[in-house]
Amino acid sequence: SQQGEEDPQALSIQEGENATMNCSYKTSINNLQWYRQNSGRGLVHLILIRSNEREKHSGRLRVTLDTSKKSSSLLITASRAADTASYFCATDSWGKLQFGAGTQVVVTP
Amino acid sequence: DTAVSQTPKYLVTQMGNDKSIKCEQNLGHDTMYWYKQDSKKFLKIMFSYNNKELIINETVPNRFSPKSPDKAHLNLHINSLELGDSAVYFCASSQVEFLEQYFGPGTRLTVT
Numbered sequence: 001s002q003q004g005e006e007d008p009q010a011l012s013i014q015e016g017e018n019a020t021m022n023c024s025y026k027t028s029i030n031n032l033q034w035y036r037q038n039s040g041r042g043l044v045h046l047i048l049i050r051s052n053e054r055e056k057h058s059g060r061l062r063v064t065l066d067t068s069k070k071s072s073s074l075l076i077t078a079s080r081a082a083d084t085a086s087y088f089c090a091t092d093s094w095g096k097l098q099f100g101a102g103t104q105v106v107v108t109p
Numbered sequence: 110d111t112a113v114s115q116t117p118k119y120l121v122t123q124m125g126n127d128k129s130i131k132c133e134q135n136l137g138h139d140t141m142y143w144y145k146q147d148s149k150k151f152l153k154i155m156f157s158y159n160n161k162e163l164i165i166n167e168t169v170p171n172r173f174s175p176k177s178p179d180k181a182h183l184n185l186h187i188n189s190l191e192l193g194d195s196a197v198y199f200c201a202s203s204q205v206e207f208l209e210q211y212f213g214p215g216t217r218l219t220v221t
Contacts, residue, residue: 031208042113042199042212043152086150095165097207099152 004032004089004100012106019076021103023089024069032065032072033090037102043088046074079107112136115200115213122190123221130185130216132200140164140206141183143175144199146215152199158183159206187218195220 007022023032031050035043047058049065049072056063062075076083086102113134122128134141143155156175157165163175172188183200200213 033209035210037150040215042201042214043210044212045209048209088152092207095207097154099154101149101151 004091004098006087006089006100006103008103009101010104010106012108013079015080015107015109017079017107019079019083019105019107021074021087021105023072023074023091023100025072025089025091026070027091027093028067030092030094032063033092034061034063034072034074035088035090035099037086037088039085046087076105079105081107081109083107113200113202113211113213115198115216117216118214119217119219121219121221124190124192126190127186127188128190128218129187130198130200130218132183132185132213134181134200134202134211134213136202136204136211137181138202138204138211139180140203141177141180142201142203142210143183143185144201144212146197146199148196156183156185157206164206190218190220192220194218 004023004025033048034046037043049056060077065072084107086104088102090099116131140159142157146152155169158177174186176184197215197217199215201210203210
């Protein structure tokens with residue numbers, strides 16, 4: 001079974017709105033990463049949050065981690081059409097790396 | 110300059126054939142990976158190589174064999190291709206194992 005599971009599976013918003021997606025996992029982790037995949041391309045690393053961190057920011061991205069609930073969220077603020085992509089969380093559990101199935105985000109102008 | 114490159118980008122072949130996918134990274138990273146992404150976009154790690162040594166083989170059939178001639182290259186050879194092997198295969202690399210991976214553009218393999 002998958003370690004990380006993203007929610008929702010798909011998200012459609014308008015430019016300027018915020019997009020929030022969640023990742024839940026089952027076992028304890030060293031860190032959690034978020035990646036973006038544009039259609040037909042490879043994944044691009046966005047942000048990493050370690051198990052002892054609760055929140056990180058990078059530009060318009062904000063990631064939170066709640067290890068007690070085994071969940072993370074990715075917030076994209078002031079979305080743009082270029083943010084249209086699939087977003088994946090990846091969990092690292094002491095040498096075992098697993099990706100979720102992704103959240104597909106569509107941002108319409 | 111492309112950081113992680115893969116060839117070919119598309120590969121169409123018949124069942125039973127043997128094929129290879131090549132990967133090169135110019136980032137000086139010590140660890141390289143192969144992933145398989147299925148039609149539902151689920152991404153699964155197949156192999157990880159750290160400085161030319163295999164450190165993960167995630168229950169991949171032995172028809173799949175990674176070859177690393179040096180730490181900048183990790184090729185994937187597949188024997189006796191099956192319909193279920195159809196997927197997109199991604200190569201990736203990172204300086205530290207599992208962290209901040211750089212992905213190649215992918216190779217779409219179609220087995221007919």
